[in-house]
Amino acid sequence: MVFTPPSWVPKLPHDPPDSIPISEFMLDEKHGRCALKSSRNPFTCGISGKTYTAAEQVDRVELLARALAKEFGWGPNEGTEWDKVIGIFSFNTIDFMTLAYAVHRLSGIASPANAAYSASELEFQLKSSGAKALFTCVPLLETSLKAAKAAGIPNERVYILEMPKEFSGDKKLPFKTVDQLLLDGARLPKLEALKWEKGQGARQTAYLCYSSGTSGLPKGVMISHRNVISNVMQISTYEKPTRDRRPVSERSEVCLALLPLSHIYGLVVIAQASTWRGDEAIILPKFELPSYLNAIQQFKIRTLYLVPPIIIGMNKNQPACAKYDLSSAQTVFTGAAPLGAETAEELQKLYPAMKIRQGYGLTETSTVVCSSDEKDIWFGTSGSLLPGVTAKIMSIEGVEITGYDQPGELVVQSPSVVLGYLKNDQANRETFLDDTDGKGRWMRTGDEAVIRKAPSGNEHVVIVDRIKELIKVKGLQVAPAELEAHLLTHPSVADCAVIPVPDDAAGEVPKAFVVKSSSVGLEENDRMVARDIAKHVEEHKARHKWLKGGVEFLDVIPKSPSGKILRRLLRDKEKDARRAKGAKL
Known part of the structure; x- marks a missing residue:
């Protein structure tokens, strides 16, 4: 069964243009952007106030x-x-x-x-x-x-x-x-x-973003001009009914541009879709709670584009938040990692007037696949499909699932699905499927999902689990295989496996299970060896890849007969240990 957007979602006004660069689409009024004179200043520094029209x-x-x-x-x-x-x-x-x-x-x-x-x-x-x-x-x-x-x-x-x-x-x-x-x-x-020739924008790479895959080093994702143009149009068309209900003076707004513009969420959703609609993006270089709260108060920010760890931080730091006037913030939009229903409900109790929305997307779909509308919010889901997006749920055996509440891999089709991975034919074959109906290639997301009917009657996408074994630390992706390859360069490590463990501040953090090499003497203290292994990662990897979940020693890493690490057994072991300690699962 192919799932499509609900009937209330408008269709794209026309096919996304395929013969112009992103720069022309974003800056030239003839392609549908908000008139320059009617637009707010696109980017304003939230620290210095520096801006331009x-x-x-x-x-x-x-x-x-x-x-x-x-x-x-x-x-x-x-x-x-x-x-x-x-x-x-x-x-x-x-x-x-x-x-x-x-x-x-x-x-x-x-x-x-x-x-x-x-x-x-x-x-x-x-x-x-x-x-x-x-x-x-x-x-x-x-x-x-x-x-x-x-x-x-x-x-x-x-x-x-x-x-x-x-x-x-x-x-x-x-x-x-x-x-x-x-x-x-x-x-x-x-x-x-x-x-440019006809179709050049559809086949020419505009952005080369790097995404952690299920194994090995990050992969270069080739994103075409038309891919981004398509998603900007999809987001704007999806949002149009909501904006049209507002007075003309409020149809453009001030939003927060705190999330990294190097990440596909910040790059497309915040920096391009918002400013194409005439919004003003308040730029902050990095997250610090006081400057974040002050920016909301000073610039009267209406929409907060966030990730779950920031929301968790707001919930836990209410004395600090209470010192600032956050009444201008009417919408919170969260993505990059799932937002738990309990966390959303807690924020809603603290700020009853806020509309807390969630979206889902990937670098490979540049960006948004589905999103909750402010009139159809159902906590725990990622909302409905955007215009131009179709989806299937596929079983492990490759059989198409046709009913609701039946989990399987989410497979999507959209004009925003990217050209592919740079110089990686195997990953392309595994991820991107043939265009069988002339509407574009299908893409395997690697995420397990179900389709559910919301109380509104609309179909919502619920991301259940990740099939791809990625760890998301504050919205940033960590590939376990990349860390495992690095750990194996340490003389004390004979074998290893890395899994995600829960963390209040970051959502998830990596934890390493290690089999010690024979070079480690019996007299050596496990705590000191573990610290040396963690330091080895800290000296060579970005902070979000550090082993904040710790290092635990095992006699053997559980593997299948083919040699694949059985991470589920390690996750179950970790859950049992946390349950015994009364820790968060």
Whole structure:
């Protein structure tokens, strides 16, 4: 049975265009965006208050594109997109998207990297993507220079995205900034117009984002221009009935842009879908409770785009929250990890007027597949399918499930389903299925789900469990196999397995089960060995990959006859141990 959006969901007004870049779609009124004069300022720094208008953003993108063309010798219609890849390794700034659109104006690729990456992780992405230059910020400069050097990017191809002085200080550095490039661009001649063929936007990569797979290193996800354009249209069409019910003066709003713009949630939902509708995004570089609460109060933010750990933090820190006026916040939208019904209910009791919505999506669907409407909220579910999305539930045996409340793998079809993984044919075969009906390829999400009828009568998607064995730490993905491969480089580790364990602050954290190597003497203290193994991870991996769940020693790692780790047995063992201690399961 193929599931489709409820009847109340409007259909897309037209097929997403396939012959224009994202930059043109986002900045040119003829493609349906909110009129520039009617739009709020797209990006405002929540620390300094620095901002620019929508019309000024259009100019800034063009000037920066001119400067990049001169800097790198690139022409808008010369070479392929793979000749023009730029890495972006930065906290959120008001010019993050200006840079991305300038790259698209030159028919290039923007490859955003997680700001929590270590130098070796960033090096991998720079090499894998073939980045020709790296844009970073002062707080991440040391890591950037190490990674750039290892990836063969010279210092003169490292540039700075400006941040508030509270983060970057006043020290002058020998690197060009985006503001300096904009000044250069103002002195340069106009660029020639892009000359794209029919269908080019559907087959050309715009963003190369890296997603943790079920095994091995992160995979480069090739996201086309049309993929993002499609999802912006899908989100905006889904939201249109709600916005149309408001007075004209309230149809654009102020939203929070705290979540990393390097993550697909921040990149598409917040930075692009919101500003296309004329919203203003208040940029915060990272989560700190006082600056987060102050931004809501100061800028009268209406929509909070969050992840579950922030909501849990609000529930647990009410004395701090009570010091600020949060009455402007009418909607909370959460994603990146499931929000438990109990957590949502607790927040609702604290803020009865808030509409607490949840969505579901992946990097590979760039981004949203389903979302709860503010008039059809059912805690514990991820709402209804967006326009243009169809879904199936498939059993382990590959049989299509046709009824409600029957779990299976969620398989989706949408114009936002990406081109595939970079140079990874096996993963592409495992994840993306053939286009059998002419409406686009189907994608296996790797998540177990059921379809349920809500009290409203609408079909809602409920994510039950992950088939893919990913750990989500504050919304960031950790692949157990990546950590296991690293642990095996430690001399004390003969074999190992990593699983997620519950954590109040992060949702989940990694825990390692380790079989000690014969080199570990009987006299060595287990606690000291465990600490040394954890330190080995901390020295080489980003913070969200640290073994906050601990290290436990076993005589043997349970495996199937084919050698696959039986993680379910380890999860059951962990649950039994926690139950015995009365800890959270």
